[in-house]
Amino acid sequence: MKRLGQPLSIKKKLLLSFLILFCAPLLCFCLIWYAKSAQTIEKNVIYYNEQIIERVSTQLDEYFTSIKADSQSLPGHPLVQQFIKADPKNTYEMYILKGRISKELVPNLRKDIYSFNLISNKGAYYGELKAVPGVESDTNFKIHGISEWNGVPVITVSRKVFDNETYQPAGTIVMSLSLQQMLKIADMKPYGENGSILIVNEAGQIIYHTDRKQWGKPLPESWSRKMDSANGHFTVKSDEGAKNVLYHVSPVTGFKIISETSRSEMLGGLFQLQLLTLLIGSLILILAFLLFYRMFREIKKLLEEVHTTKMREKELELRNREALVSAMQSQINPHFLYNTLEIINSYAIMSNIMPISKMTVNLSNMFRYSISNPDQVVSLRMELTYIQHFIEIQEERFDDLVFEMDIEEEMLDKVYLFRLIIQPLVENVFKHAYEEHGLPPGRIMITGSAQTDYYSIYIRDEGRGMPEDTMNQYNQAFTKISSDRMLRVGYTPFPSIGLWNVHTRLRLAFGHPYGLEISRSGEQGTEIQLKLPYLRGVVNDVHRTDCG
16 A cells, blocks of 8 residues: 555656646636626627617607607698587588598508597597597607507507697597508517517507517516616516516607517527537547647637627618618608699799798708708708708798808818708707797808818807807717717717717718817807818818918
8 A cells, every 4th residue: 555645656747737737727717718708698699689679769769750740730630620620410511521531631641550530529530439548638649559450450649639729639630550660660580599579668568579479468567677777688587498688768659679588599509619618628638739729729710700790790780771761761752842842932923922932942942952862972062052041941930030151262162071961050050059048040150261181161159058068078079989989870979969960970981180179159159160171182272372
């Protein structure tokens, strides 16, 4: 029997050294690698699902905002006003009104409206609804839950109708919208084969679920209690295993957009990879150096796959944004607008009402300019001509409005920019400098100054400005926020996105130093500097002029 104090043989020392130098680090590496990989995968899945639900929320907001805007004029329609004031006991009058509504009003509604109902507070009704349950008296526009109409799933919206003489509530318009458009918007797949997208209304009713059997059911109470903020994520346990739940609350509709992903599915590939790593570790005890080389090759392959996946996600995001812009632009029918404005202009000239004729011509010119490709580069002359049309229309509204423009004639065709860059800045003057403070629009000035590397446009007003710390926050964002952050979908550092959109378009297209800067702002007014590029060859001419 060998004594305890007997020195170890060289063979045992080599074996012990091998175990200490390879097995212990390998075990530690496996544990740390698994924890970090699980954390990274979960973070990437959360980020991917965030993009999905934010995209769904944005498109739903735009969809219901368009419905709200399109229906805004309905309560004031002459036929609607006649209907809510009519005596329901006068059957002949009701028969005539219903016939006119069917022929003159309903055919001009949106194509996705499945049914149109009009109910007066006097008891008259048009359509199949005789009463409107669940519509609060102080709610002008409301989105209800999902229901069935003649066996077809629809989502119902309602709008209050006020008497245009007494300004009191006199009826309600109820419209059932086809779910087809909402299904197209929500038809986005979160991470995993069994992942689900849910849309829940303010009442807690599921109005959309990847599994149609869940439509109309209430959201689990345990989920609702955890959704106490505008967005977030949490983990829930169910009979099917743990699930990662991500949610976003729309500020426009109040809908909760929710993604549901199985954690076992999310980390399933990682479990298999862990087993493979342990197998490789056991083989390292025999073929250490060869297996080290193989392991590094596998890691490199995994990193390349993650990189490829991220690139595909970015490409998909860009394509979706381009498709959204194209879809919005395709909704405009310019020929209808032009023909309508020409008719109005003709009537105004025949009636010798020249202010209306002038406004119509200006509006027509604005339409022609604005519906063209917004990414097309135009000269400063074209943009300022558009602003002139805009101001002339505003002058008909505001008698005290004074507009001054001082731009060198020779620079009008030497400076270029995107369409509709200056108008948001001028509109901000009306809204933030004057109207928000109860002031009538007064003086607005646009001047220009040629610099060596860019041409400066100054937009000044004499209204109320912003606090100095707010101005500094804007200028800091204009200067320091990177292009990568600008490219993020929906990113804006400010509550108001008008100035940020203008700055982002210029900075992403032309680079530094082009964009916005707030020169001054206070009780005496605000001055915004817009830095624009010259046409090629003009920079040298300007530089020589300055030197001379």
